[in-house]
């Protein structure tokens with residue numbers, strides 16, 4: 001049986017990989033996208049993303065999707081509220097509708113991109129297990145089902161634990177020292193009115209003692225909350241997160257001296273709390289130009305979420321790589337070199353900002369350093 005060949009194979013149907021496929025498509029170039037998930041609805045996408053004018057929104061314009069994006073924006077989502085551990089509101093900023101960072105539900109954004117691609121572009125249920133060069137810039141890619149294909153251009157858009165990254169770099173993500181636990185509150189105005197009132201309409205922070213709550217209201221009326229701590233990597237591993245009651249109680253112990261209203265953001269949640277350790281690649285991660293393969297998004301520059309840039313950068317990378325390929329027909333290596341130089345500069349700067357954001361949020365004086373940082377942006 002002959003091995004299938006794809007001139008452009010994108011591994012990963014996240015926001016970055018889909019933006020690349022879309023920008024290529026609007027320029028008359030088709031790519032094959034491979035994703036391990038069984039289908040587009042295999043996993044809820046959860047969470048709101050603020051999409052920045054100069055990065056994520058510019059990428060959506062290149063993808064000819066900006067107008068449709070505006071229709072799906074969550075009104076009021078750019079409001080910011082910052083509290084201390086005693087639940088005193090120390091900073092409040094309304095959403096006047098004029099900000100350059102409108103919020104959208106991550107699932108809505110992914111659907112927008114998926115719906116804009118020709119049927120069959122994404123090969124669901126395709127878990128990539130590895131890839132290796134076959135010469136002349138081509139790669140053979142192996143899948144968990146035992147099949148393989150070759151690619152003229154192989155793009156690793158497969159996120160934090162990329163199977164393509166090892167072709168270019170030895171770097172592996174390291175734990176940042178921050179552990180999140182994700183908590184959901186469904187139909188919040190009716191079922192959790194006090195939590196809904198506390199969090200308000202946009203982004204919410206309650207911070208102190210190197211820990212806190214980061215939360216926001218979603219467009220479906222639910223609340224999405226991260227309880228977050230600066231903690232050793234194994235600190236939460238003693239909690240049995242398959243036991244809802246016990247895990248809520250144990251997690252709440254980490255906030256024992258916090259205001260009761262804030263502790264309810266743990267004890268009153270719906271369903272199971274989900275732990276998420278935050279990892280990052282070294283700031284300034286880069287690689288030598290290697291024929292026929294490149295990376296984008298988290299595969300290239302996984303960073304902590306404290307600059308709110310990861311998804312924006314992934315889409316920017318996708319749009320930039322698409323434009324570089326269009327600008328260099330027949331000149332693949334020139335296109336990749338043109339794509340990678342600004343990518344390294346841009347992502348190095350954002351990784352640094354993310355690391356600074358982490359320090360501004362998790363410290364002994366919190367929430368003041370975050371308030372100072374936000375006020376300095378406004379000024």
Ligand SMILES: Cc1cc2nc3c(=O)[nH]c(=O)nc-3n(C[C@H](O)[C@H](O)[C@H](O)COP(=O)(O)OP(=O)(O)OC[C@H]3O[C@@H](n4cnc5c(N)ncnc54)[C@H](O)[C@@H]3O)c2cc1C
Nearest residue numbers: 012014015016036128158159297298305308309310311312
């Ligand atoms: C808690 C948290 C909050 C965040 N908040 C924000 C925010 O507010 N704003 C923001 O801009 N960013 C935020 N981010 C970062 C953002 O989520 C990521 O940077 C962004 O999703 C990266 O997109 P991507 O396309 O590179 O990768 P991903 O979205 O991770 O997509 C990778 C895709 O590859 C697929 N895949 C993985 N491995 C394989 C394989 N072996 N074979 C085939 N397919 C594979 C996956 O199924 C997935 O579909 C946050 C991150 C976290 C953890």
